[in-house]
Amino acid sequence: MKTKKIIAIDLxxxxxxxxxxxxxxxxxxxxxxxxxxxDTNTVSLxxxxxxxxxxxxxxxxxxxxxxxxxxxxxxxxxxxSRSIGYGLRRYKTENFQAMLSYALGLSFMDxxxxxxxxxxxxxxxxxxxxxxxxxxDTESKRCIINYLKEEQSIIINDKTYIIKVGEVQVLxxxxxxxxxxxxxKDLTIADEDIINKKNAVLDLGGGTTLGDVAIGLSIKGGQxxxxxxxxxxxxxxxxxxxxxxxxxxxxxxxxxMDMIKSRSEEAGYEYSPGNANYVYDVTPQIKEGRKQYTRKxxxxxxxxxxxPEELSNIIIGGGGANLIYMEDIEKxxxxxxxxxxxxxxxxxxxxKFGLIKEFGE
Numbered sequence: 170m171k172t173k174k175i176i177a178i179d180l181x182x183x184x185x186x187x188x189x190x191x192x193x194x195x196x197x198x199x200x201x202x203x204x205x206x207x208d209t210n211t212v213s214l215x216x217x218x219x220x221x222x223x224x225x226x227x228x229x230x231x232x233x234x235x236x237x238x239x240x241x242x243x244x245x246x247x248x249x250s251r252s253i254g255y256g257l258r259r260y261k262t263e264n265f266q267a268m269l270s271y272a273l274g275l276s277f278m279d280x281x282x283x284x285x286x287x288x289x290x291x292x293x294x295x296x297x298x299x300x301x302x303x304x305x306d307t308e309s310k311r312c313i314i315n316y317l318k319e320e321q322s323i324i325i326n327d328k329t330y331i332i333k334v335g336e337v338q339v340l341x342x343x344x345x346x347x348x349x350x351x352x353x354k355d356l357t358i359a360d361e362d363i364i365n366k367k368n369a370v371l372d373l374g375g376g377t378t379l380g381d382v383a384i385g386l387s388i389k390g391g392q393x394x395x396x397x398x399x400x401x402x403x404x405x406x407x408x409x410x411x412x413x414x415x416x417x418x419x420x421x422x423x424x425x426m427d428m429i430k431s432r433s434e435e436a437g438y439e440y441s442p443g444n445a446n447y448v449y450d451v452t453p454q455i456k457e458g459r460k461q462y463t464r465k466x467x468x469x470x471x472x473x474x475x476x477p478e479e480l481s482n483i484i485i486g487g488g489g490a491n492l493i494y495m496e497d498i499e500k501x502x503x504x505x506x507x508x509x510x511x512x513x514x515x516x517x518x519x520x521k522f523g524l525i526k527e528f529g530e
Contacts, residue, residue: 177290179292288528
């Protein structure tokens with residue numbers, strides 16, 4: 170009988186996604202950032218800071234940090250520490266490794282302090298992931314596996330969580346999106362074309378744009394094309410355009426992204442810096458940013474996918490899928506489809522992969 174819990178982690182440049190079970194309640198998505206408690210120096214008689222979990226672990230000398238879904242509520246975004254970067258240099262950073270440990274601890278907060286055994290499924294860009302049948306064929310993979318295989322001790326609100334990691338499966342990032350689309354929640358086949366035919370995957374991430382062409386669910390031999398820019402660059406451009414037009418600085422990419430995700434263009438996008446007497450219509454700047462981004466993605470498809478007629482699907486996922494005008498791409502590429510809940514598609518696929526391979530529960 171298998172007793173190890175499966176934890177699927179997608180630690181992107183912009184958002185962390187975690188999945189620990191098939192139910193929606195077992196999914197987490199929040200900014201890839203941590204905030205030193207010492208950098209939240211506003212003192213109030215009505216402070217609610219004690220309600221937010223404080224994380225500590227050895228890799229950063231047990232510095233006290235806020236981490237997780239509550240970061241948006243806490244604020245202080247100008248003081249957030251991130252792990253934006255590429256390749257081995259990113260995976261070796263203290264912030265990246267601390268957030269990996271924190272993510273494991275967060276996965277067990279509802280169950281309380283104690284000792285837990287887990288197997289982990291995660292993903293990296295194809296060039297970093299290498300051959301998923303091997304554990305040491307790339308430096309990036311070795312770095313992550315070696316770190317995770319150490320016994321993890323995470324302190325959350327002065328309670329200790331010991332995480333013993335058994336196996337670590339590192340997949341090419343696109344593979345998670347394919348598996349999620351290929352299989353239903355009960356692991357029955359949802360789309361045989363994903364399993365048997367050639368498909369392209371575009372993962373529009375926060376710091377990267379990753380493209381892969383795969384034959385079925387094969388793990389080798391596909392075409393790859395990557396760009397070291399992503400959603401963060403698009404949102405920053407929109408913020409700059411708003412500053413030029415209105416003379417205001419929105420010092421949070423999350424604020425702009427939340428506007429786009431929670432409102433419609435038909436209703437328009439309005440921003441208030443806090444005083445209700447000052448409301449700015451930022452619809453033109455957001456529309457132009459989305460239009461430019463859509464054109465960039467369409468140009469990428471045109472330059473890299475020279476024979477779309479050979480593909481069953483061009484699957485578009487990642488957080489950037491919330492920004493593009495999908496109908497514009499579909500006009501020229503009827504094969505293009507949007508991944509369901511695109512930001513979570515990869516991590517859901519990682520989790521399903523773990524279950525299919527009998528990797529844990």
